[in-house]
Amino acid sequence: KGAYKDGKLDGLYEKYYENGQLWQKGLFKGGRYHGTFEHYYPNGQICRKVNFREGRFHGPFVSYWDDGRLQKKGTYDMNRMCGEWFDLGETLTYPSCPSSLEDGN
Template sequence: MKHIWIAIAAVLLLATGCKSKIEQVENIDSYGYTERYQRSKEDFAKQGLYQKFDEQGRLMEEATYENDTLNGLRVLYFETGDTQIVETYRQGIFDGPYRSYYESGQLNLSGQYEANEMTGDWDRYYENGQLMERVRFEDNAENGPFIEYHENGNLKAEGAYLNGDNEHGLLKLYDEQGELKRKMNCEQGICRTIWKREGEE
């Protein structure tokens, strides 16, 4: 029984020792925002939860740090308290889901980062919830197919990008009723009309 108590005491001492190496910090930055976080007493590296508040005490940012480096979720808030941006970090680099929102709370933009690069399909929405566009990213730039919609949900454009916002290949444009009005052949963002609906200028 004695050995058990000694072991428990050692664990408690170790835990107490670990806690004493971390201190709570609260300060006001040059913009008047209040920062609250924990840091190591040895090297002042941020550890754990970080929060930032405006002059009225409203939470503007929350993040998680490990050894003074963003690791995990970082959330930015509107003054209303609603979520504005949600980012995901892995040891200081973007890695994981990204989301941004309108002040109304409606999703604005969603996508994925891998090793600090935008990748895969990124979706942007109108404030009414309708999908505005879906764009494929590779190497941190638009690369691949894209599709756009009018706010009423009808098809607006479809084509592909190459090395950024440069249409490449066949581009189709549609009116607000979703009817095809023009076809264009594009080369690195320079497009020429190869077909247009009768009456189109």
């Protein structure tokens, strides 16, 4: 379920599994992902939490296995991975993030 403005998703959006369990929840702006978006496994455990700006990955990203163990964690700068990432048990380093992202913006 979600609200539309000028024929495009705008505002809070929620999608559910057939059993009524929350599957996805997040914000849209002008038909694009914008802000924090969360995905859940059928068991209710969080799958991933990502941030968007104008439809692009931007800001903190974290994903988990269905048992709650960390899978990936890092930061995006307009669809580009930046800074340190934890990815499937390894630490990877990408070009530095802009200081505004390091401050959590």
